[in-house]
Amino acid sequence: MTTIRQLAEHLGLSPATVSRALNGFPEVGVATRQRVLEGAERLHYRPNMHAKRLATGKSGLVGMIFRASSERGVDPHVMDFLSALSLAFADSEIDLLVHIAPDAQQMEHHERIASRGQVDGMILSAPEPDDPRIELLARRNIPFVVHGRGTDAPDYAYYDIDNEGAFAAATRLLIQFGHKRIALLNGPQPMGYARQRERGYRAVMDEHGLPVPPRFVANGEMHEESGYRAAATMLADRARPTAFLCSSTLQALGIMRAAGEAGLKVGEDLSIISHDDVLPHLLAENFAPPLTVTRQPIRDAGPILAAMMMARLAGTPVRELQRTDKVDLIVRGSTGPAPKWGGEAWSR
């Protein structure tokens, strides 16, 4: 392991000059810089990160703590996000410090990372309206950017998708198809995105004077089994829905299973629209029938949040780092005209 002093000595220079030359300071002679760079190459000099960080106070590390549910762990979609994030940071000198923590231990983990001062910034995901994690980071003055929003117009840097608009559009499409009994299988109740989606859905239902009995709106984790369970229950109801809106293609898969068991043909007897974060290993267009979705690959958020993080670290003010992207509605075979038997709206 060559040190900067060894390199300096080897070159007949002082460590100070070597440091400056390597870090691109303007006050070193062009010939000297060249000599230093060559010497560094020759001796395989690699600056010791820890020393560098101690001296500069910057760690070159960005932390990210994912939320895990205690039963099912982490949503598999987030791997794609993490992947994109990591790739986006690859060119810079930044590395990712990753924790996965159950909701109950989120604060503990944030506390730990924050207080040890080992990261320059944090990326946070799936915020709730008054998220204590955000409050902690703000209080500690740790730069952070958020994937999603806890409220409509938060005062932090965030990237979010237009969940409300997406679910409004999806609801509208179903209503145009003649559906009046549209059920919603949503994500966990406290999550910002779940609230936004429910709002978009309810707004359009209200607009058309269509009531929604509470038993046809479900909140829960977004996996196949929860989709199946909720759908099976709702489909057993006398006034069963003719269409489902759900938050994840895995939930949609569960709904399809329930539909199959109930003898309903998806796309004819029952319509399904799902939000699609895009799981490359299981594409919604390959479902049978292909799934109508509001589509926004979670992967796309990676480079955006990486860029925001770097901008934040460079001092860009928060209000220039707030972005909400529109979501595409992609119509495929899982949606169709409402069946005859479900013509009436739910009673109020």
Next chain:
Amino acid sequence: MTTIRQLAEHLGLSPATVSRALNGFPEVGVATRQRVLEGAERLHYRPNMHAKRLATGKSGLVGMIFRASSERGVDPHVMDFLSALSLAFADSEIDLLVHIAPDAQQMEHHERIASRGQVDGMILSAPEPDDPRIELLARRNIPFVVHGRGTDAPDYAYYDIDNEGAFAAATRLLIQFGHKRIALLNGPQPMGYARQRERGYRAVMDEHGLPVPPRFVANGEMHEESGYRAAATMLADRARPTAFLCSSTLQALGIMRAAGEAGLKVGEDLSIISHDDVLPHLLAENFAPPLTVTRQPIRDAGPILAAMMMARLAGTPVRELQRTDKVDLIVRGSTGPAPKWGGEAWSR
């Protein structure tokens, strides 16, 4: 940010004593230690990681570089592994540095992490027989543990599952059911686990004198679409298989789709056995029909490899850190007796 000197001054002690007291050295008086601990608590003292690391030479960081395919990214199963790993390290002082890199850039990323000396050790996954990443880490003397094996008896610390035994057992079950034309949809060819699985499969086929034409063994990425494609091609063959063995439940999903399109009923006209790493958000037992699998949750590897990593860092010799676990064969509805029409073996 309180420093150790401030704390020492506050207590009327020297930094040396404070350091010793906090790190549990025996030569500090019991009363002093108590005083130091209380003082640290009161002043919210948190040692600066970078300083600590510079002084000790240990980083408290373990690196992990996941493999990503350029088209589909990272297998969603690995999120579950990462999650378990992170949870397992949570109690210790170790944090995870995570990179995700396409295969083409794996070496570059390893080089980077290795040469900057920012991690104490590395965890590596999905090794190939002569894996250059392993060679690099060994040459640089960076402690590492491996998830999987490149060869049968490698000279590094690893945790693997008995892929060969699992696929042998699965093949045997199908043969007992009367199947003679069993196709294999395997993972990417170079991977250690793919080779092991193919070996287990071929051994049993050979044992029973059942030939396997090359076109009924496919190697490729393990997602729904690849399963569908390969299965659709094979099912279109005049001598189509009566059973499939595959490497991932997502592939199995694709096979099921192809079977559906071919008008074949899974569990009757066509049997499927998949290896199941267990994706908690999409369980094999919830497939229609429930999937027969060789099951070993990838999640279980997390704590095992975490413990191995720590043991390795503590100096445990490599040969005490080699472990292969048996795999369960769980028979469900996707397997059944061979149909009448597929009675004859493939011709040689």
Next chain:
DNA sequence: TCCCGGATCTAAACCGGTTTGACCAATTGG
């Protein structure tokens, strides 16, 4: 009484970088 050794604690060096302030030589300007 004196010396010795163990128990505690401290001063200073060290880890390997960066950064401040000073210095020197070569230009430039008056």
Next chain:
DNA sequence: CCAATTGGTCAAACCGGTTTAGATCCGGGA
């Protein structure tokens, strides 16, 4: 021709811990 700049370099301080070598205090044995 001398003073003021400027470009390039260096010595030393600094970041915040750990660790080595020594100092001090104490009780006990000779």
